Amino acid sequence: MKFTDVISPFLAWSRAVKKVDTIPYPKQQNPGADRYRGFHINDTEKCIGCGRCETICENKAIDMVKVEGVEPTQGDSGLRPKVDYGRCCWCGLCIDVCSTGSLGLTNKYSWTTEDPGSCRYTPGVDKKSWDNEEKGFRQDNDVLGWAGSPREEMEIETPEKRIENFDEVVKGYTVQQAMDEASRCIQCGLCISACPAHMHIPDYLKAIAEGRFVDAVKLFYDNNPLPEMCGKVCTRECETVCAMGYQGESIAIRWLKRFACEQFESLADVLALDAQPGEPNGKKVAVVGAGPSGLSAAYYLSRKGFEVHVYDRLEEGGGVAWYAIPEYRLPAKGISRQMEVFEQAGVIFNYNKDIDSKLLTELEGRFDAVYLAVGLQKPSDARIEGEDIPEVKPAFDFLMKSPEKGEKLTGRKIIVIGGGNVAMDTARTCVRLGADVVLSYRRRIEDMPADDEEIHEAMEETIDFRPKTIPIRIEKTKTGIRYFYHEAVMVDNPEGGRPLPRPRDDVEHTVDADILFSAIGQTSDIEFISEAMQKEMEIKWGRIIVDNHQYTGYKNLFAGGDITPGEGDVITAIADGLRAVQGIINRLK
Amino acid sequence: MGVNSDPATDPKKTTHLFFGPQHPGVTGNMSIEMWFDGDQITKAITHVGYLHRGFEKLMEKRLWIQNFPLVSRICVPEPDINEECYALAIEELAGIEVPERAQWIRTLVLELARFAVNLMAFGGQAGTLGLGTGAMWGITFRDFVLDLFEELSGARIYHIYIQPGGVRRDLPPGFENRVLEVLKKIEERLPELDRLVLNNAVFKMRTKNVGVVKPEWIEEYGLVGPVARGSGSVRDVRKDAPYEIYNKLDFDVVTETGNDIFSRAMVRRREIDLSMSLIRQILDGMPQGPVATKLPNLTEWRVPAGEYYSRVESSRGEYGYYVVSDGSLKPRRVHVRGPSYVHAVPLLERMLVGANIADVSNIMVSLTTCPPEIER
Known part of the structure; x- marks a missing residue:
């Protein structure tokens, strides 16, 4: 044993006169680090109540609860996370997966309370002293990407x-x-x-x-x-x-x-026993129109045991949604596959039957209930001077006649007026048939009612987009037509809503073309409903007003799809059909 | 009575005593049942079960990602090795690439954790002999490192920082400088700790030629880490099967040949210096770039079926995770293989026979046994 070994431990006493490393708690309290995983905060305005924090929490410390003042809306469940500090381990997984990034942890870690119940609280709703704390563990989705990821790319033809x-x-x-x-x-x-x-x-x-x-x-x-x-x-x-x-x-x-x-190959085979007629209940229902709404009602009625007869003016089912949407968006080969399912479910189809007031009255007498899903059949008037020239045609009729099988338009010049899906479909179809297409629309591109995807794809396809162009008139020329328009400026709408297009100046611009397709919408044709019948129901702007179960108010007549006010898309029409089924069941009980 | 014919446990000749589980000299929550004659131990049995939380079973009931907050709890002083092992296994099974910067940051984290553990363990060895000041200083130094962890990961103890595909956040701005400051501060004060512990007559007398681990036992029991390296072994996963970026770092395996508690303490003391050197090398060579690979949706993440044994060098030696996936949302089986099982059960039971009763915690701490590794 060395002498220094006995002495050296005593040198530790030198520490006694130096600055101490410990802090005099609670007089001095160190704040948590900038990234500290402390108590929760939540931006309840930003939160959508998706409940992902609840799912990821391995301690089941988070419950999604109904909060006063936050109502469920489309895209918001109305629920907010409630944290139980008896279970939380402050791992911060809830922060990193929060789909909106509203949830965060502050760097506050010390809190005393007399009320144990307050350790279960809803951040952002139950006020806490750390609610406005800036520092703490917050989401960084750029680093981890746990809160949102890119979509799997769909291959698209050039x-x-x-x-x-x-x-x-x-x-x-x-x-x-x-x-x-x-x-x-x-x-x-x-x-x-x-x-x-x-x-x-x-x-x-x-x-x-x-x-x-x-x-x-x-x-x-x-x-x-x-x-x-x-x-x-x-x-x-x-x-x-x-x-x-x-x-x-x-x-x-x-x-x-x-x-x-x-x-x-066959959806009917896949569904097999799941798409069979229900046990017959002895009731018969007529469905007018084999579009999405009519088919939807027919299918579920048949599954519930009703005897369903569908009437349509066309040769096949699917309605205008199927006929008018071009092949490159909705190929016809899929239709037979889907129609088989309806036949397997026991729906009886009567094609080539145009509805008129006589047939409607007859159906009403023969069936226990009638569901009207006839859609919009008449193109709207363009209300432009010269629209009666034969070269000016309704776009919708053009699309309905399977243009891909018709004549080529190689080298011809086409003008399409409108900004909806029909306008896009017409323009893109004409391009595929070899034509040069000019698309004229009154407002800005962002105001177009067509799907963004449609607009984007159309713009890639050599279509000459002319937004903010106000039609003046169409004149006949020796070889075709001449379309006159003003360039527009957008002015604020005094009544609110979308800005209005107004002519910028008096200059008249022209485009020469062979054909002009007007695609400015469809209106209903309800002449087949007799006046006596119309009096019994409420009709506004040519559309039949119905209740929550698509009931028209007249006897056992129901209506849905585009003939009733609504979004005018396929899925809304299908939803109308579903509601009508419930309405018919309730009424015929 | 009379049934017991073993002289080592003969109630007429020996005293029967439980050491632990609530005893400050015991590492963690375990106990040793001892029989002794005078103050010489005749027989010792390790008892565990006071800390059983069913980690491995719980892991089978949780989503892959949900196990990260859990695995770190298997080891309080050094949680990062658990995260690392679990992440390595998942990455291997799911074929996830870890960005280079993330690998450097992970190595930094693992070395910082080893640094903190060795500071505490080195001081703690003195603590078992009643030299409390050494233990307190070790813990103080560790606390400086914990400040760094708090800044880096948001928590002092359970970092939950290493994730499959990388790490959870990039280094905060200026973090490298603060690491160097802490290293400098500790380095300046380590000689004081050396004078207090290593140059201490009491420490030397109580540790030299006490708790001898014979070199032939290394193979016999499969000893690893400082326990093996204190008896001349050069076993170190960082060198033998380099993971992350250890093959890019310049270092020699620390080894001592005294076979006793003193040489194990020396291994830990020299590991502290090694960790400091490695941390400086890592900070020097740290590349720029992303720190995490994007993972699939965590709540629907099905790790492809397969099995993998991942291993790293912990402060106690080789540490491994055997992970089995059946391709579902949750692990099929996770087995945690920590070195404490052999160190605290067969080896300790053997070493204690013939030892002095006052040296029990001394020997035990020199093996740095960790009960949660034994009862997962």
């Missing part, structure tokens, strides 16, 4: 190639892509209330993610008998509220529906 034919523009997902895309769903269910037909979206996305495509198709048919159509042309309200869309891209719900349907 504009140069796709204008050469009528093949579908989008090529569809592969199995792996679809399963990956579907597994991005966080199962929050906000989409269900946004979908007019309230489809079981989280359930079928889960089924697709797990490769159970048969289950997915069966789930579609629970409240949508035209899933393939919706998988291609739906307006997809669901995707606008998707929680994944806040910090990433919303899930491609529409494309996944399309994918699942395309996995099978």
